[in-house]
Amino acid sequence: MSETLQNESLATDPDTNRLERAPRRSTWSAYLHSPLGVAGGAVLVLVVLAALLAPVLAPQDPSTADLALAFHGPTTGHPLGLDSAGRDVLSRLLYGARTTLGGAGLAVAVALVLGVPTGLVAGYRGRRFDGVASWLVNLVMSLPAMIVLLASRAILGPTVWVLMLVMGVLVAPSFYRLTRGVVADVRGELYVDAARVSGLSDARIIGRHVLVVVRAPIIIQAALVGGIAIGLQAGLEFLGIGSGDTPTWGAMLNEAFQNIQRSPGLIVWPGLALGLTSASLVLVASALRDALEGAGGARRARRRPAPRTSTTPVPVPAPVPSSAGSDVPRGGLLSVRGLAVAYGTDDDAREVVHDVDLDVGPGEIVGLVGESGSGKSQTAFSVLGILPRGGHVVRGSVTVEGQEVLELDERARRTLRGRVVAYVPQEPMSNLDPTFTIGSQLAEPLRCTLGLSRRAAHARVVELLRQVEIKDPERVARLYPHEISGGMAQRVLIAGAMSGDPRLLVADEPTTALDVTVQAEVLALLRRLRDERGLGVLLVTHNLGVVADLCDRVAVMQDGRIVENGTTAQVLRRPEHPYTRRLVGAVLDDAPCREPWEPPSSAPDRTEATA
Template sequence: MSGTPAPRRGVPGRLLCHPLGLASALVLGLIVLAVLLAPVLAAQGPGASELRDSFRGPSGGHPFGFDSAGRDVLSRLLYGGRTTLGGAVLSVAVALLLGVPAGLAAGYYGRWFDGVASWVSDLIMALPAMVVLLASRAVLGSTAWVLMVVLGFLVAPAFFRLVRGIVVQVRGELYVDAARVSGLRDARIISRHVLIVVRGPIIIQTALVAGVAIGLQAGLEFLGFGGHDGAPTWGAMLNEAFQNIQRAPLLLLWPGLALGLTSGALVLLAAALPDVLEGRGGSTGRAVRRTAEAPVAPEPAARDERAALLSVRGLAVAYTLPDGSDREVVHGVDLDVRPGEVVGLVGESGSGKTQTAFSVLGLLPEGGRVSRGSVLIEGQEVVGLPERRHRALRGDVVAYVPQEPMSNLDPAFTIGAQLVEPIRCKLGLSRKEAAARALELLRMVEIADPERAFRSYPHQISGGMAQRVLIAGAMSCEPRLLIADEPTTALDVRVQAEILELLRRLQRERDLGVLLVTHNLGVVADLCDRVAVMREGRIVESGTAEQVLHAPADPYTRGLLDAVLDHVPARPAWRPRKANA
């Protein structure tokens, strides 16, 4: 059916659609496969030696030639990979066993264990890894397996801090509280609700730590401080090749190439894994998703006349739940905003109005995605648009004014710095020109002393002034569409009126299209030309402001209007009751 969303891909399927992740995974897989098949691919054992073959070049069955002792380089490279990669696996395993459980317990339970574990973690991270490894070699011997266990102990705090930080944020979520109330044990809650959140970052961290372990191990062996009881390793091969660099410089190439390809593949795979695990494929993946969703576009609503500035048809937004299932929170929304028009998107909290606005901006929170539908901005389809091209629309085509102004300003930077940087980035102005434009914007939004505000930090200005600063930032690159999400919620009544008057003036002077997300019907009556009323993720009524506010057709809209207290008589004055005689 046309409205059926495309099937959700698993991680392997998303990896196939991510060029960077696929290439790095293939390189790493080929290296591991070659190492595992060393007995089949190698012409002789890694220790077999013929002195008459010393430094001999490539020949039949020996494509990489021989080393200084007459041993086959390919054989030693393949068997050495077993030792080098095995040491990295051992280090990562030790780090995971120590860091992840400790991070889960510290983040979930807190209290004294969190303090002690964090102190120990900070202490270990302060130790210089190479010095500790050299000292461990002197005490424990030169067996590299032992040194890899020590290295695992040294990198365990990286997993601990990562897991603890995420769990601290997750443990306060409502669904965790609901699990506690339902009677689930802590172990079950951690394994079901918490571990699923941290598994993605753990996988990414594992790839990075494995690359670090390979590099440190090879470095020790290159310096001559490591050893595997005569077994070949890539670091030891580099050491030997360096000693004979004048006679056979090509011997440096093969172990160096093996180390470079393996470490590079791990780093690139770690860079690609966030997109793969969160369902954000590369350009190929987006093309596949758009193709799969193509049958959804020609719905009856999509054939209607669409607004030139913003046109939304059949928009649905879905989120992936911790158990892997999907939950749709916005269902088939149709919406239009024309140049010079103010459209109010009204509804109670949780109705889906902010999710609709974020879909237009391409800024849905983690786990959210547009599962079907179409969003046109100035005729350009933005659903499935690559982030780089979507970013190009923000600022000079579509801008955003958030609610809670003080939370949206960085306390570490002045107001001027936060206005100047986007202007320089988007418009390419010099610092002096951008500063002059920022001051002009502050005057435009009617800040009495723009120079002082420019030099101030967020904590030095009021909430109303902070909202004006956010409006100035939104208007800095001359956008044609402004999305204002509850722009007056956190302000007192008098400041609300001033901000609304400012928005009205800017909209009128610049022929600006405005999508106003609000639950305040008074704001709608004061500012909006048309209104769309949302309930439980659906538009239940739309029309002109006069029509919707004075002759609502839907019972939900009438209920919202009935809840307004403007016409309710004042409560009688309170009088104390007389004491009983």
């Protein structure tokens, strides 16, 4: 009974979980639930241990030969028999594992070191580095691999380590292209922009939010490359293009094939070792990939979008005190002058924001209003320095507390963001990384920008969640984004924005995806934070009801220009510009209620029609 009531309360309370929490598995637990992965892992561990312990397990030295015992069968001291030169097969198999696995590991390591970091940087930063790196990758991929390996053997020597080193360089482009492609898709995610605005450096964002998305494909690619390296190495040895008398599985295959008619059993052991090792690599990689992506079941599940609400009616705002503002903007905290934003190159640039003037004072909430595509968000992004790729400020000035923002480098902008200027984005669920808990995501900027310890950051996170009126903040800090409602997610983002105690808050449509009840609670929260902290707020919205309820002044944008600016009462009650009058007139404020629907009296009776 108590569980039923608890689940019902979770479903009806907008500030609690919309989904019942499913038991989460750790990555290790999820891996252990894969029988094929466990079997492959067991085989791979045995092979690696056998290679590492070869000096202990081998009955004798792998190079010791006795022609009198050639092709001798299994005996007490030689459990797998002897080869054509009287050498112990088991000893050569164990020592061959060291050479074969070591060479494959070297090739994979070289490919990872060369391919993954360059792919991360090229995919995240792009521009000139991406162009140069892609050109070099295409050059390497155009080289015939086998010819390069043969030439390397002739020049550098026949050792397996040299061949695997060269192979690692040749396969590094596959890691580069894989990593770059995944990162290029991820870098546009809203939670990456949210991490940038919170003050995290690019290296921190790549290591925390981007690399976690790339790791599963990299694991699969590493397993495939490892299998290819083992097979290629064995193939070269089988053809006699190897490292002489050094024991390898490929050399054992070569010798067994030459004597297959006299002793066919010799080909079984190196062939079995190659097959089992390659298969176990693939099984382990697949199971590990599934465990990383599926641990916790719904951790990466698609979140259901909260219902979008229609525009709320515009109440007639009460007259504001004279100190709240006038037709002349006050400024003092944020001042935007002559701002113009364009997309594209100089020859084909398209200007989307034209000569915008805007001011926000301490303790003042200014609404930036306009229909979709009017340039509201582009103006806000210019203030934050997070314009999408291809966008740039062509002219104008943006000052925060008297400091020119547009002239700052990226390091100085990171210092400004989160501490002086904070951001509450649109679509709260998309701005939270689904792979980390709420507490972890809020604590990361605190540890990075403020230098707090792990314990101090956690205590600060709990206090922030409590300040934004979240019940049971300790429990919420342990939840993942998919386990909370849209209203709670918006409160979490507000808590993250306030973590650095900023003086200016840029809120981009903070209530768009919320129902009316939760929308009112979020607006009340913003109003309380403004009153308690003297916070200046730039509110980007198309909802005139929100503007009437919260804002002190309003700036109306159309086609990238400010067409009207004034107090909320002046703009909404006595709009001067035709576009503003059209916006206000589009709100269904005094529309009569629709009459209830009744069926026509002439409709035939259903019983008679059936008869």
